[in-house]
Amino acid sequence: MFLQLDNCTVGYKTPLLNEVTAELELGEICLLIGNNGVGKTTLIKSILNQTPLLGGDILLDKRSVRSFSKRELAEKVAVVFSKSRVPSNFTLSDLIAFGKYIHYPYYFELTKEDQAEVNQIIDSLQLAQYRNFPLQRLSDGNLQKAFIGRALAQNSPMIILDEPTTHLDEENKIIILKLLRNLAREHRKLILFSSHDWRLAKEFADKMWLVHAGHMDSGITEEILLKHDELLNPQLFHMSSGFVPPQIIAPALQKEMLYSYLQKNFKADLSQFHFTFSGSIWTVSHSNSQEKCSSFSDISAFLRKQL
Template sequence: MHLHIKQADIGYHTNLISKAEAGLNLGEVCLLIGNNGVGKTTLIKSILNQIPLLKGQISIHQKNITSFSVKETAENIAVVFSKSVIPQNYTVEDLISLGKYIYYPFYFELKKEDRQEVSGIIKELNLLQYKDTLLKNLSDGNLQKAFIGRALAQNSPVIILDEPTTHLDEENKIIILKTLRRLAKEQNKLILFSSHDWRLAKEFADKMWYIKEGRLYSGIVEDILIQHRELTEISLFEVNRKFIPPMITAPSLHKEMLYSLLQKNFQKDLSSLHFEFHNEFWLISGTNEAYKYESFEEILNFIQNLH
């Protein structure tokens, strides 16, 4: 086990997470998930030895992290926080190149092979056209990718990312997550990243760490999702008390969309109706006859004209 958390109490003065027990091996991708304020970032900072444990131990390659020097920590762990300080007058290439300077005094020039590797990372992250662009002129998404590029250039066996896809569109999220998984498998990296976007992230992670009510649950992604159904259930928010919903038989996303449409537009009892989704159309029954509609707009018009 390359990263091992052993009976750790994690927090500042009081426990956010109690008796945490978890471990990850090289070559694994792990998704860290939990509601805001439960301790995800605190856990990451504890692994980096930026916050001392209240109890227990965290080790990297069987060595207690409290014994690491700053340089040893950087050689073992590369990190990207969701809010990073933007170096003034740095370009994308400058920032990604910074990942190499943990191996040299800062005044040294990078070797040819280092520069080639930096160029490869820039190309892989689809940042080639922004190579010489100042960081302050980048979009949030491209800036985030540049910081991830710096972590990749560091070549540490462990890469930890705090909300790495927060500002990215779907295409760039997939680019980042595919890159992280490829690195884990091809270069034997241990990747730990936090995210709220579990539906997308779960497709790329082997393990999941889930923080809930002061406990850290860890295991194979699918096991954790099955054991904690609140992670996969669509939330049907009740904002209209006069609305009485119909029966809806549909996949979770379609069910959520229909529920949202009906409850924000109607303050009446629709419980006599049954909406059933069939691939490309909705079948509505409960009146004198059944009706078939393909769009939500058609459904909206139908309910508006229903007496």
């Protein structure tokens, strides 16, 4: 195994995570997921030996991370944090090319092969039109893609990304996720990335590390999701006092959207109403009444007649 966590205690003066044991191999993609403040970023920093463990050990390529120099660790692991310092007077091309300098003294010129690889990375991230843009002129999303490009240019066997899709729209999320998936499969890279979105795990990740209640549950993505039903069926909250939800039979997304609409617009007991979604139509039942509704406006009009 390329990465091994051996009974680790993660934290600062007091533990955030206890008895963390897990392993990942080259070619695998792992999603690290958990709420804010549970220790995800601290765990990443422990893997990078930036935050010392309180107990246990972390092995990288069968060697304790404590024994690596900073340069040696950079040769093994490329990192993208969600908040990175933006270098002054750098263009996008400069930033991505900077990933190559872990292999050379800073005063060396990159080879033609290195330059070609940097250009290929820029193209694969669909950033060619911004190649010579100063970093300060880039949008948050394109800047995030540029930092991911720098990590790719390092050519390290492992890439760690902390909330890599935070500033990206859906189209650019897909570009990044497909690129990372290809790196894992075709180039045997180990990808560890953190996110709040479990949907990414189901569609994208081979393994999953779920951080909760001071511990980490690790394993095959689908098995972790089956063990933790709360991820697939999150508790829907309501903000309106007096609102009692109805019974809703619908796919998760449609159910969540209807629930959201109703709790914002009705301070009432709707427990006797039944909603069923089929095709693009909602069937709303109450006592002896039934209505077919094609929109939330139709639903609202029917409810107001019944209440």
